[in-house]
Each structure stands twice: as structure tokens, then as C-alpha cells.
Amino acid sequence: MLLPERVRRFIQTRALLQPGQRVVVGVSGGVDSMVLLEVLRRLGYQPVAAHVNYRLRGADSEADEALVRQFCRQHRLPLRVARIDLKTHAHGRSVQAVARSVRYAFFKRIAQKEGIDTVAVAHHRDDQAETLLLNLMRGSGLEGLLAMRPKRKLGPRCAVWLVRPLLELPRAEVEAWAQAEGIPWREDVSNANLQYRRAWIRQELLPLLARRLGPDVAERLAHTAALLQAYYDATFAPDLHRRWQEVADVSTCTLGLDALRAQPVVWQHRLILEALQRWLPGAPRRRKVVVQVMRLMQAQPGKRLELPTGTIWRDRNALHFRLRQTARHPDRGLLEPDRPLVLAGGTLTATLLDTVPERLDEGTPLVAYADAARIRWPLQVRRWEPGDRMQPLGMTGHKKISDLLTDLKVPVSQRDQCYVVCQDDEIIWLVGYRLAEPFRVRSTTRRVVKLHWQPEAPLSKKVCNA
CATH class of the missing domain: 3.30.465.60 (Uridine Diphospho-n-acetylenolpyruvylglucosamine Reductase; domain 3)
Known part of the structure; x- marks a missing residue:
């Protein structure tokens, strides 16, 4: 059976692509990705080639890009190229790991921009055997031994699929077909660099295993990964789902x-x-x-x-x-009357009132009234810090904010989000929870300050009633 037909049947059996579907194809210029691009083109799919030039190998990197550009021009295929100085992205991390992250992020971005829901990459059966051995030596556990799946989501909460149409083909057949069909490609010399673990497995370990255990050792390793995937899907995955529901609250x-x-x-x-x-x-x-x-x-x-x-x-x-999320707003600032202070998590306002309201308890801890005569503007607003103390309303002594939050049963996960309103080094209000005794409204108070916190999301009932 000809190689394109084998790929077509694998795609159909594993439901990787629909006939004539548009698909982003990762193309490095190596033999595997060039074969994948040409096979998908011949099978009637609509590939959009995506190439990343990491600019790591000087003229060789430029030659890889030139080859891909020439091939796509010749066959009138759309091409998207990212040129990245990978060394500036690595920051001491593994170059291969960073390259992989950059590459897949680019593929995902192109797919989303083009309105395409699938990215195809050119991993084959020998890659599968290498991945299983690599994960085995890393101590990756059961799921590492599954190696690479023919189809998976490109990332968590991502609508784009990643497919591997060549996964059942051995490297030798891919190269033989490329030679027979005159498909151009370039060799990446870094693939032979034994300082990389995958290169050592490819160049040293797998040939040794083939000599000792037989030439079909890569096929048997890939078959093992396929069996483990089937066992995982039938037994482990349902059990994991059940146990997750028992212990996790996703809300x-x-x-x-x-x-x-x-x-x-x-x-x-x-x-x-x-x-x-x-x-x-x-x-x-x-x-x-x-x-x-x-x-x-x-x-x-x-x-x-x-x-x-x-x-x-x-x-x-x-x-x-x-x-951890990047805040859209600051977590500190100066508060003045009638000038809302927008902070990370909500908005704080201070309003001067010429008369004392009949009711100081509005039924919500998000509002507090203070004696205006004791306030010096502007007030400082910030997150509370370890060591902060205040004199809570109704108490004669001071108390640590940390102890106060514990007594109020504020969930640990919410405590670091709490703000304090300060006058110099004195805390006036633990926002949403307690006013300080020195700033309370007295019988002699003539003017008051209404402090109002409006959170972006409502506090839980438990917190609001604390």
C-alpha cells in the first residue's frame, strides 16, 4: 500500500481530519514535516504551513526557512513564518523545551487567527518509541508511558486539536518515500548532538536495542504505548474522573x-x-x-x-x-472625599455627610461610618501586611489583623486580598470587616465620612456575615 493511502486510512480510522479540511501544518524543513505537508496536499486537504525560525544555527536556520518558502510558493500553499531569537527567550532554561513551547504557541495562534480547529505535526513511529523510552527514564509514571496520542487538545481549555497523521509510519519509510517522490528537505545537525537526551536515544540506545532485541524494537515499543493508551482510556481515566469528583470542588x-x-x-x-x-x-x-x-x-x-x-x-x-493573575488595577492608593479609588478587586469611595444618619448599620459590612473630625485627608489604602494591628470597634486594646481575620473565620484563600484604610500608621478600617474604635461615630459627632467598598465580585455569604 502506498504511503499516502496508509496515511489516509490512519486519518480516517482515528478521526483526525475531515475530507478537504483546512489544517495548520507545522513545517520545520526536515524530512518528516515536508512529507506530511506534501501528503496532506495530495490527499486533498487544505494545509496552511507554519514555520518557526529560531535563528539558532545562523545560515542553516535561514536555509531551512528558504526551503519551506520555496516549496510553498511552488505549490501555492499559504505559509506563516515566525522569526524568533530563541536565546533571548531561554533565560537559562532548556533550549529544546523553550523551542517547543514557542512553536506550539505559534501554531495555536495561527490556527485561531485563521479560524482553523486543527494543527498537524509530523511525529512518526520512531518518535513514539523514543518518547516512551525518554519518559520511562524520567520516571514519568503510567501516563508518561502513554507517549504521544494521535489526537489531543493543544492545551487546557483550548478548542484547537493537535493531530499526528504519520504516527504509525517508521522513519525509514518516510525517508524512502521522500527520496522516491523527490521531496526536498534539510537535515538539522542538532538532531545528531548527543548532549540532547532524545538524540542519544535515537543515535545510541535504539540502535543498540535493535541489535540485541531485533530490528522491530521501535515498532514493539510504539505498540506498547498504544496498548497502554487503550488500557488507560478503559480503566484509569474513568477511575480518575470518579475520584476527582469525590475530592474536588471546581467552583x-x-x-x-x-x-x-x-x-x-x-x-x-x-x-x-x-x-x-x-x-x-x-x-x-x-x-x-x-x-x-x-x-x-x-x-x-x-x-x-x-x-x-x-x-x-x-x-x-x-x-x-x-x-496568579496580573492585576488590572493597583493594590494601593490615596483616598479623598468624592473621588472613587479603583483598586484590584473593587472600588472604594469616601463621602462627607453634614449630618449623622439615623442608622449607622446598613446591614452590610461593606459600608462603615467614621467621625469626620478625626480624619486627615488623604487616607492611605493598601493590602494588610503581617504585623499590622488595630483597635477594633468596642475594644480597649489592639489586635493583630491576622488574628482578627482568623477570629472572623475569613477563608485563608481570601485573607491576602483584604485592604486596610490608614491615617499615617493608624488603621481606620479593615475594609469589609471592622472599623477602628478611635474613629467611631459618637454622640458629639457632627459630620461623618461614609466609607463604601464595592467589590468586583460579591463576597460569599459566609464572609459578608462575618
């Missing part, structure tokens, strides 16, 4: 501690990894991080674990996962 991004502790330890580890993947995308999904989260489960409420993309809090009954 609050929390794992219930009692439910989590009731799971076998191996499942505790896997559910923590699931939470990291879903709620803190980009966070390291490594054994070291899992161990740190397990220790957090045994720590005192209030303890936290800071990760590159967010924070995990240990509350009384749950682990809270919060993704």
Missing part, C-alpha cells in the same frame, strides 16, 4: 482534605497533579512539588506554597489553588 478550586486523605496515597499524588494541571497551568508537575503539597496537607491552617504560576493555601478543611 472554588479546592481539594477537600478529608476526601483527599481517604484516597490511597498513590491516588492522592495523582489528584494533586490533576489539580495543578487544571487550576495552576504552567506550574511544575513534578514529584518534588507533590511532596511539598502533601506536607502542606499536614501543616497548620494558613500555611501556603508559592509556585511560579500561583499559590496553594492550607485552609481548615481544604487546599485552595489560586492562579
Whole structure:
């Protein structure tokens, strides 16, 4: 059977593409991606080629790009090119890992811009065998041994699919077809650099295994990955889904501690990894991080674990996962009468009233009244900090803000979002919770200041009633 027909049947069997579908094709200029582009073109699909020039290999990088441009011009194929100085993106990280991240982000961006829902890449059967061995040596566990799937989503909460139409073909057949059909390609000399683990597996380990165990060893390794994928889908995945529903509250991004502790330890580890993947995308999904989260489960409420993309809090009954987001507004500023102060999380206003309202309790902690005679403008507004103290309304002594929030049963995950309104070094109002005793409205008060906090999202009922 001719190679294009084998690819067509694999695409049909695995439901990778619809006939005549537009598809973004990652094209490096190497033999695998050039074959994929040509095969999809001959099968009647509408490829949009996407090439990334990392500018790592000087003239060779430019020659790769020139080859892809020439081929696309010759066959009148649309081409999108990204030219990136990868060294400025690496910052000490693995060049290969950064290149992969940049590459797939570019493919995704092109697909979304073009209104295309599928990206095709040229991994073949030998790549699959290499990936299984690489993950085995990394200690990646069961899911690492699944290696690469023929079809998956390009990322979490992403509508774009990633497909691998050549995944059942051996490298030798891909190269033989390219030679027979006169398909041009270029060799990337870095693929032979043994300092890269994948290159060492390709150049040293797989040939050794083939000599000792037979020439079809890559085929058998790829078959093992396919079997594991089938077992995973039929058994492990449904069990993971059931256990996730038992321990996770997706509305609050929390794992219930009692439910989590009731799971076998191996499942505790896997559910923590699931939470990291879903709620803190980009966070390291490594054994070291899992161990740190397990220790957090045994720590005192209030303890936290800071990760590159967010924070995990240990509350009384749950682990809270919060993704770090870039604030649209500042978290500090100066407050003056009738000039709303827009902050991260809400807006604070101060209104001067010439008479004292009949009722000072409006039924919401988001409003507080202070004696205007004791206020010196402007007031400072900021997040509370460790060591902050205030004299809460009705008390003669001072109390730490941290202790006050604990007494009010404010969830640990919300405490660092709380603001304080200050006059010099004295706290007037723990916003949404307590006014300070020195600033209360007295019988002798003539004018008052109405402080009003309007959060972007309503506080939970539990918090509002604290």
C-alpha cells in the first residue's frame, strides 16, 4: 500500500481530519514535516504551513526557512513564518523545551487567527518509541508511558486539536518515500548532538536495542504505548474522573482534605497533579512539588506554597489553588472625599455627610461610618501586611489583623486580598470587616465620612456575615 493511502486510512480510522479540511501544518524543513505537508496536499486537504525560525544555527536556520518558502510558493500553499531569537527567550532554561513551547504557541495562534480547529505535526513511529523510552527514564509514571496520542487538545481549555497523521509510519519509510517522490528537505545537525537526551536515544540506545532485541524494537515499543493508551482510556481515566469528583470542588478550586486523605496515597499524588494541571497551568508537575503539597496537607491552617504560576493555601478543611493573575488595577492608593479609588478587586469611595444618619448599620459590612473630625485627608489604602494591628470597634486594646481575620473565620484563600484604610500608621478600617474604635461615630459627632467598598465580585455569604 502506498504511503499516502496508509496515511489516509490512519486519518480516517482515528478521526483526525475531515475530507478537504483546512489544517495548520507545522513545517520545520526536515524530512518528516515536508512529507506530511506534501501528503496532506495530495490527499486533498487544505494545509496552511507554519514555520518557526529560531535563528539558532545562523545560515542553516535561514536555509531551512528558504526551503519551506520555496516549496510553498511552488505549490501555492499559504505559509506563516515566525522569526524568533530563541536565546533571548531561554533565560537559562532548556533550549529544546523553550523551542517547543514557542512553536506550539505559534501554531495555536495561527490556527485561531485563521479560524482553523486543527494543527498537524509530523511525529512518526520512531518518535513514539523514543518518547516512551525518554519518559520511562524520567520516571514519568503510567501516563508518561502513554507517549504521544494521535489526537489531543493543544492545551487546557483550548478548542484547537493537535493531530499526528504519520504516527504509525517508521522513519525509514518516510525517508524512502521522500527520496522516491523527490521531496526536498534539510537535515538539522542538532538532531545528531548527543548532549540532547532524545538524540542519544535515537543515535545510541535504539540502535543498540535493535541489535540485541531485533530490528522491530521501535515498532514493539510504539505498540506498547498504544496498548497502554487503550488500557488507560478503559480503566484509569474513568477511575480518575470518579475520584476527582469525590475530592474536588471546581467552583472554588479546592481539594477537600478529608476526601483527599481517604484516597490511597498513590491516588492522592495523582489528584494533586490533576489539580495543578487544571487550576495552576504552567506550574511544575513534578514529584518534588507533590511532596511539598502533601506536607502542606499536614501543616497548620494558613500555611501556603508559592509556585511560579500561583499559590496553594492550607485552609481548615481544604487546599485552595489560586492562579496568579496580573492585576488590572493597583493594590494601593490615596483616598479623598468624592473621588472613587479603583483598586484590584473593587472600588472604594469616601463621602462627607453634614449630618449623622439615623442608622449607622446598613446591614452590610461593606459600608462603615467614621467621625469626620478625626480624619486627615488623604487616607492611605493598601493590602494588610503581617504585623499590622488595630483597635477594633468596642475594644480597649489592639489586635493583630491576622488574628482578627482568623477570629472572623475569613477563608485563608481570601485573607491576602483584604485592604486596610490608614491615617499615617493608624488603621481606620479593615475594609469589609471592622472599623477602628478611635474613629467611631459618637454622640458629639457632627459630620461623618461614609466609607463604601464595592467589590468586583460579591463576597460569599459566609464572609459578608462575618
